Amino acid sequence: MKVLGICGSPRVGGNSDVALESALEGAKTTGARTEKIILNQLKIVPCQECEKFKDDGGCFIKDDFYGLYEKIKDSDVVILSSPVFFGSLSAQTKIMIDRFQCTWRAKYILGVDLFHKKRKGGFISVASSERQDFFDNAKSIVKNWFATIDCLYKDELFLTGLDYKNDIFKFPDYLDKARRMGRGLVG
Ligand SMILES: Cc1cc2nc3c(=O)[nH]c(=O)nc-3n(C[C@H](O)[C@H](O)[C@H](O)COP(=O)(O)O)c2cc1C
Numbered sequence: 765m766k767v768l769g770i771c772g773s774p775r776v777g778g779n780s781d782v783a784l785e786s787a788l789e790g791a792k793t794t795g796a797r798t799e800k801i802i803l804n805q806l807k808i809v810p811c812q813e814c815e816k817f818k819d820d821g822g823c824f825i826k827d828d829f830y831g832l833y834e835k836i837k838d839s840d841v842v843i844l845s846s847p848v849f850f851g852s853l854s855a856q857t858k859i860m861i862d863r864f865q866c867t868w869r870a871k872y873i874l875g876v877d878l879f880h881k882k883r884k885g886g887f888i889s890v891a892s893s894e895r896q897d898f899f900d901n902a903k904s905i906v907k908n909w910f911a912t913i914d915c916l917y918k919d920e921l922f923l924t925g926l927d928y929k930n931d932i933f934k935f936p937d938y939l940d941k942a943r944r945m946g947r948g949l950v951g
Pocket residue numbers: 773774775778779780781846847848849850851852890891892893894895898926927928929
């Protein structure tokens with residue numbers, strides 16, 4: 765089993781990143797192979813709405829998106845972790861998701877089976893406030909994206925009260941929950 769973790773926070777070692785690491789740790793205990801990608805370290809430009817489509821779901825822009833696309837294709841489990849920024853996903857996460865417009869078109873308009881297998885998905889999100897509606901906003905985008913990449917939305921973890929970088933360490937139960945999530949997604 766290959767588990768791909770995607771971190772959408774600009775803060776390396778921040779709350780989304782630590783929660784994702786814990787989920788990957790949990791996945792590893794089952795023998796799964798894990799890899800983590802930090803979107804902020806990739807060069808992925810926003811979708812340019814160029815209306816030029818590759819029929820295989822790929823995009824004409826040559827940047828780090830293609831490598832990520834291949835890794836997702838190769839994965840059995842995807843875990844996305846994003847902070848809540850202004851009531852939704854971080855910009856890094858949304859830019860990555862928008863680039864799947866070509867995939868969306870190939871799948872839903874042309875009916876191409878791009879991914880050849882279903883994978884499982886988990887969504888982690890962290891925020892300073894307790895506002896459930898912010899997580900709902902983020903979740904609705906992620907569910908749409910997961911469907912596009914043939915990923916079943918299997919589990920979610922919404923962690924509140926996290927503001928500063930190391931805040932998550934004040935909540936050991938959050939880390940336990942993330943580990944359990946990772947284990948469960950593989951199992
Ligand atoms: C640009 C920006 C926008 C934010 N917007 C919200 C928000 O709408 N609601 C909220 O509860 N927290 C918001 N926060 C706080 C972050 O969600 C919080 O600090 C989170 O723990 C950051 O996660 P990270 O350490 O993984 O980056 C915002 C932070 C930033 C930098």
